[in-house]
Amino acid sequence: MSATDSLAGSLNLQTGLRRKRQLRLALIWGLFILFTAWCVNGTIIEDTDWSRIGGRSGVLASFGRYIQLDLGLVSELILPTIETFMMACVGTVLGCFFSLPVAWLGAANVTPSRHILYPVGRFLMVLSRSVHEIVWALIFVSAVGLGALPGILAIAMRSVGFISKITAEAIENIDAKPVEAIRAVGGNQFQVMYYGILPQIYPVVLATVIFEWDINIRRSAVMGLVGAGGLGLLFFRQMNSFNYGGVTMVILAILLLIVLGEVISHYLRKAVI
Amino acid sequence: MTELTKTPSTPVAETWSRYRFPGSLYRFGSLLGVLVFLVYSLHFLNVDIPLLFGALGGLVGVVAERYYPPDLAYVTDPGYLATVVDTLQMSFLGAIAGVFLSIPLAWFSAFNVSPNQRLLFPLGRFGVISCRAIHETIWTILFVSILGFGMLAGVSALTMFCVGFAGKLFSDEIEAVDMGPVDAMRAAGANPFQVFVFAVVPQVRVAFTGIAIYTWDVAFRAATVVGFFGGGGMGWYLKRNVQQLENLRVGAIILSIIAMVLIAEFISGWLRKVVNRAK
């Protein structure tokens, strides 16, 4: 440092800048560490009753309960697994239908009214994403009662945000030339959309839907926790009857289903593109 | 191109059709299959179809009837606001721990620079995928059963969630780096760790920072519900009021969640912009 300080004025300026940057960096890190320490203090030190957890042996003991698999559960797993899978599929398709009007409203270049409906569309996108699927499920359980339907609706509502956002962006980024051509041959509004816009956006939209479907399998596996059936319900029951081996079995079933979903979506994505 | 053989037009005109024998059959067959599957699913899941179509109108009705007007006094109560702070702390810690844990995992599971493609690569992949595959609420329930109720369980669950989330994005980012510096480092005789630190990290630093901020944003959304299953934070209030059918309070809590998530999204968007500019 002292060597650089003694150099010419222009270099001094550079050193000053570097100093400033280092200072700022140190400040950011300092604040970061302080904030982290505050969080650790609040959550882990004050809020945790270590004696009840029972030290390392206690944790190991409670963990160990999960390892003894309950193989007798296999036959009970099949139906809920299918239910979960179906819930994800139906929910995704329903979500696509809900997304269409939202994307239409929320794409700046095709929205029917830029001052009223466009903000509404954007707001619906944000709303859908900011409410967690569990909360959506709670709302729908109170609206339509227990069963698969609230799960499907919750998945659909949660999917709308992402699908319609990507779709709206794809619509905003389309190439205007084919649209112009369809207008020039005398095509109406519907034909402009169907021939001019749709062929351009459908690969992006399909890829997004497949991606969302993959995530929705995960989501549908927990819908049962709030009363919507499927693997979540079985998980809940095993947990409530303290059958920890059964819990592990349910988790394995979820893993299997998700690996399956991943494989299917891999091939679907290839088929689309 | 060979344009030597020109088929006469008239016979083609009579036989041209958009639909070709095997291709179109497969396409329509699979479309039909999917439709049948969906309809059968509705039947299998005992979904009441009229209820399904009425549900959205029903949603508006239910919200208007039960959740309105939201009990806003309840969510401005200091006791509730303290849990909002708890939620913030949990999401922050979960994100930090998750991001730090996911960096080595992402290194292992990025095929191009993985230190050991036979063993560590599949191991890293498996770690990331299983963290991702299991929903944050299941992680919460598992940790609550091992560690007891409280924020420690919530933080642990969020950590697992963030490992899955950030690990995938990180390893995708690493797999997309320019291999030039990597090859140069390898040619200079660097070991895999040195290659990672000197050739990969400088390339992905900014992207990682952005992803880390985004991870916090997503973790915050998840943190609003871990309390529902005993993981601490505002979700616990949600559960209590749902069970006691205090709908006006539930409405207020949901509103506060939406507001918090919007604020978090705004902050994360702003931070990411700052980071990108500092690049």
Add this chain to the structure above:
Amino acid sequence: MAVLSVRNLKVRYSGKGPEILKGIDFDVEGDDFLAIIGPSGAGKSTLIRCVNRLVEPTDGTITLLDQDVRALKPRALRELRRDVGMIFQEFNLINRMSVMDNVLSGRLGYTGNLRSLFRHFTKDDIRQALDFLERVGLSDHVDKRADELSGGQRQRVGIARALMQQPKLLLLDEPTSALDPKISQEVMALIREIAKELRVPALCNIHDVQLAKEFCNRIIGLQDGIKKFDGETRTLRDADLEDIYAMEVL
């Protein structure tokens, strides 16, 4: 009676923006192959798009096939557009659809929504599409996707699409500027030949003066939104060209 007559046409895109066209007058007669030349930014593209109102004029009158274009309601405008075939600089094809579907899309103005939803065009349309595809030399590419073709082939698809409309006027917006010189010659020759065959007048904006001289019987020179020249091709002198392109030299 002229097929198209344009009087005092003025266009500005936004209230305060510059005036792109500053009062243009011209007519297109029954057998014209009319070229609009001029430096880039002169307003050639805008002019041609005003004819079928892809761009809304701000002032003046356009009379096309005895109809006042500016007064038309949306439905009547669409019906008028069916009679105007348009060929574009960048072909404006629907890339993910087949050549056949692109050509058939020229009939959309005559096709109902339900039929367009299932792309179910009439037998006559299909027969005609195949004939036109043969006419432009693409019989072997009927079922290929439009983005698999070369530039010249794509423009031929664009020509076939315009022909499907049974047009009473052809609008050509820089039909050759995305093509190399040899292909440009072929494409222009093809368009002129077809226009003659079908006795359709054509309005063609083109930046390549040599091509304009070679293929067009009349030339209009535009410069900065003002008509600088209007006359038979053989009356176009080098001095006129210098006048038209004066701004570009600067």
